[in-house]
Amino acid sequence: MKTPDVWFAIPSANPDKCRQTLPAWREMGYKIAVLQNFERGEIPADLCVWSDHYPGWPGSVNMLCKSIVPKDARVVVSGGDDMLPDPNHTAQELAQQFLERFPDTFGVMQPHGDEFLAARRYCGSPFMGRAWFDSMYGGRGGMYDGYHHNYADNELYWVAKGMGALWERPDLSHYHDHFTREGRAAPDYWTSVRSNDLHDCLLYYARVHERFPGHEPLNVDLKGRKYAHPGDLGPLLVLADQRLLRVAIDNPFATAISRGLGEAAADGCTSVAVYGIGFHTQVGSAAIAEPPVRIACFIDDNASNHGRELWNIPVVSRDDARRMGVDGIVLSANSVEDRLYENCAAFLAQGIKVYRLYGETSSSHDRQPVLGLT
Numbered sequence: 140m141k142t143p144d145v146w147f148a149i150p151s152a153n154p155d156k157c158r159q160t161l162p163a164w165r166e167m168g169y170k171i172a173v174l175q176n177f178e179r180g181e182i183p184a185d186l187c188v189w190s191d192h193y194p195g196w197p198g199s200v201n202m203l204c205k206s207i208v209p210k211d212a213r214v215v216v217s218g219g220d221d222m223l224p225d226p227n228h229t230a231q232e233l234a235q236q237f238l239e240r241f242p243d244t245f246g247v248m249q250p251h252g253d254e255f256l257a258a259r260r261y262c263g264s265p266f267m268g269r270a271w272f273d274s275m276y277g278g279r280g281g282m283y284d285g286y287h288h289n290y291a292d293n294e295l296y297w298v299a300k301g302m303g304a305l306w307e308r309p310d311l312s313h314y315h316d317h318f319t320r321e322g323r324a325a326p327d328y329w330t331s332v333r334s335n336d337l338h339d340c341l342l343y344y345a346r347v348h349e350r351f352p353g354h355e356p357l358n359v360d361l362k363g364r365k366y367a368h369p370g371d372l373g374p375l376l377v378l379a380d381q382r383l384l385r386v387a388i389d390n391p392f393a394t395a396i397s398r399g400l401g402e403a404a405a406d407g408c409t410s411v412a413v414y415g416i417g418f419h420t421q422v423g424s425a426a427i428a429e430p431p432v433r434i435a436c437f438i439d440d441n442a443s444n445h446g447r448e449l450w451n452i453p454v455v456s457r458d459d460a461r462r463m464g465v466d467g468i469v470l471s472a473n474s475v476e477d478r479l480y481e482n483c484a485a486f487l488a489q490g491i492k493v494y495r496l497y498g499e500t501s502s503s504h505d506r507q508p509v510l511g512l513t
Contacts, residue, residue: 145230146208148172150190150199151220152328154180160316163223168230169216172208174199177328193331194284197291201280204272213244215272218264223314225250233311237266240306244268245356245364247281247299252312255320255451260378261292262299264313270358271304278357283346287335290343290379297347297375298354301366322433340382347375381424392423392473395496399469402494404432408467412460414438414479415471416449423471424450435465440482457482461489468493 147169151157154175161171161183172186176193188207193199200217208215214234225233237248248266251259265281272281275298282291299305318325325333346352350368369375396413403411411432413420416439420427427434427450437454439445447454455463468486470479476497483493 143211143213143234144170144209145234146170146172146212146215147224147230148174148200148203148208148215148217149219149222150174150176150193150196150203151182152177152193153220153326154178154182156220156326157182157184160220160223164230167224167226167228169224170212172203173220174203174207195287195291197280197282197286198284200282201272201284204267205280213238213269214266215269216264216266218313219315221316221318222264223316225252225311225313228311233266237268237306241268241304243270245270245274246304246306247271247295248306248308249296250311250313251307251309253314255315256317257378257450258315259307259309260296260374262295262305263292263315265292265295271299274356274358276353277355283351283354285342286339288332289336289339291339293343293375293378294346294351297369298351298366301368302364303367304364319429322430325429336382340379344376344379344383347372347379390422390425392419392471393425394423395473396420396423396426396469396471399471399494399496400426400430400432400434403467403469403492406467406492408432408492410435410463410465411467411469412436412438412455412463412465413469413471414483415475416444416454417472419473420449420471427452432467435463436460438468457485461486461491466491470495473497 145168147164151173157173164171165183171184173182173184174188174190176190179189186207194202204215214237237246238244240246246268247262249262250264267281275281276283282295296305351366354366356364400411409432411434413434416437434452437449437452438457438460439454442456444454445456468483468491470476470493472479476495480493480495480498486493
């Protein structure tokens with residue numbers, strides 16, 4: 140039997156980005172459906188529907204799956220206009236694999252080959268079967284639509300996993316060309332995402348503790364597919380806890396790191412290293428999420444940390460950072476900044492700029508010591 144069409148269905152507020160990425164999906168055999176909002180434009184899609192109101196990312200995906208994609212589609216893939224398809228398998232090949240694993244189409248398959256932005260903890264570009272998105276949440280759609288943008292993919296991951304309906308595929312990769320990946324400026328619509336992020340985080344936090352109420356499928360035949368809530372909630376809350384930590388703490392570290400990165404960008408640096416991966420960097424991590432200049436690496440003096448990654452950024456030695464061609468160093472430590480600065484003699488000798496956050500250097504202006512966190 141011929142494999143039915145596989146649809147890539149996404150909301151988008153960025154026609155330019157669609158024109159860059161959608162041809163790659165078409166080349167791999169996907170049909171394309173887009174729900175446009177914020178900005179209207181011609182894009183290479185099979186179906187393009189305009190919405191004056193943005194129902195949020197999960198609400199948009201639910202609308203696309205249930206009302207816009209043709210009813211004979213048994214598998215729909217979603218994500219964003221900054222996603223690229225797995226380059227090694229056609230849509231039909233992956234649909235066939237999906238249907239062999241989930242012949243009743245009650246399932247979710249997530250490529251996890253690209254781990255950018257901790258992607259293994261959620262379903263950011265899932266394949267969903269029709270029985271899943273027609274039945275879940277009382278028939279409203281495949282994802283909980285109370286979120287604006289973030290954390291819907293976290294809930295999808297854990298609900299599908301808890302129902303035995305998740306197939307994690309580290310052998311497949313959807314490359315996420317997120318604007319933070321190369322230090323690009325945030326698109327205009329990102330203001331909406333950012334302003335709703337805390338709401339989404341708190342909603343997710345509450346729903347985890349309430350066992351994701353309302354997730355149950357509408358289809359009577361699927362009522363027996365019960366969700367098993369984990370006894371240890373720690374893994375479900377890692378990303379939410381990190382977000383709430385940034386809110387809960389009066390966070391001068393993030394402010395200081397942001398200032399240093401901003402000075403590097405203003406001075407014309409194009410590739411910087413952040414020196415230090417300790418508590419200062421961990422607590423100030425909000426500054427790493429959307430930097431004004433590309434962060435090529437973290438430098439750490441503990442050799443056992445070399446080869447690790449933080450937020451998908453490699454941790455290297457000072458020598459390796461020089462070999463990577465960085466043109467700026469931002470020191471991220473308050474109590475040991477003097478020592479880190481002394482360790483940067485070789486960088487300074489090469490004309491590489493070093494930015495202190497608390498002490499005085501040729502690159503710095505008047506600094507005030509940060510109090511309260513050490």
